[in-house]
Amino acid sequence: MGQVIAQIAAQAGSLVRLFDVHADATGKAGNALAAQWDKLVDKGRLDRLLAVGHKARLRPAATLEDLADCALVIEAVVERLDVKKSLFFHWRVLFRRKPCWPAITSSLSITAIGAGLKHPGRVAGYHFFNPVPLMKVVEVIAGLKTDATTCIGLTEYARQMGHTPVQAMDTPSFIVNHAGRAAAAPSV
Numbered sequence: 001m002g003q004v005i006a007q008i009a010a011q012a013g014s015l016v017r018l019f020d021v022h023a024d025a026t027g028k029a030g031n032a033l034a035a036q037w038d039k040l041v042d043k044g045r046l047d048r049l050l051a052v053g054h055k056a057r058l059r060p061a062a063t064l065e066d067l068a069d070c071a072l073v074i075e076a077v078v079e080r081l082d083v084k085k086s087l088f089f090h091w092r093v094l095f096r097r098k099p100c101w102p103a104i105t106s107s108l109s110i111t112a113i114g115a116g117l118k119h120p121g122r123v124a125g126y127h128f129f130n131p132v133p134l135m136k137v138v139e140v141i142a143g144l145k146t147d148a149t150t151c152i153g154l155t156e157y158a159r160q161m162g163h164t165p166v167q168a169m170d171t172p173s174f175i176v177n178h179a180g181r182a183a184a185a186p187s188v
């Protein structure tokens with residue numbers, strides 16, 4: 001998920017820094033994306049100069065500190081509340097530009113992720129759907145303490161990445177998965 005979000009962000013013109021606890025993961029992600037863009041160029045579906053630009057905007061980060069100047073930090077680690085909470089807790093001291101912190105999640109409570117942080121207003125959620133480049137909807141989830149400006153910023157950025165943002169409340173399964181499950185229930 002981190003790789004594909006890096007893809008749409010780089011394609012949207014952002015300078016993207018990729019960080020992972022496993023150092024080789026970011027290099028692999030960058031190589032996979034470069035190969036994918038090259039393939040599109042070979043097939044005539046992507047301009048060669050655009051592909052050069054996408055690749056140049058994608059850079060691995062060796063440490064979390066390398067992200068300190070980022071305006072937006074998108075977390076896409078494993079779907080575990082304890083891991084996401086601990087990550088956000090440690091991030092809070094690192095970032096100079098007071099970025100928004102969207103968590104990528106399909107089920108965790110954004111309110112719970114932000115609880116205990118000094119700035120829960122900056123924490124919100126993005127819920128993308130696979131395959132992300134083709135599934136153009138993204139839920140922007142506000143926790144109980146999320147600032148309106150955080151959601152506005154993430155909504156605008158989702159549009160910049162070519163997606164259609166929909167505002168979701170911090171309720172179980174948000175909108176799409178909740179509705180999908182209800183529709184899948186057997187009729188009696």
Ligand SMILES: NC(=O)c1ccc[n+]([C@@H]2O[C@H](COP(=O)([O-])OP(=O)(O)OC[C@H]3O[C@@H](n4cnc5c(N)ncnc54)[C@H](O)[C@@H]3O)[C@@H](O)[C@H]2O)c1
Nearest residue numbers: 001002020021022025076077078079087104105106128130
């Ligand atoms: N895969 C999907 O289809 C999908 C769809 C919607 C939402 N999501 C959500 O996206 C998130 C990521 O899912 P995924 O399938 O990409 O998981 P994944 O396990 O494939 O990737 C998670 C990555 O996070 C890294 N990581 C773990 N702890 C870290 C830490 N503390 N700091 C930095 N990096 C760390 C891991 O090394 C791994 O590379 C989850 O919250 C998931 O629910 C996934």
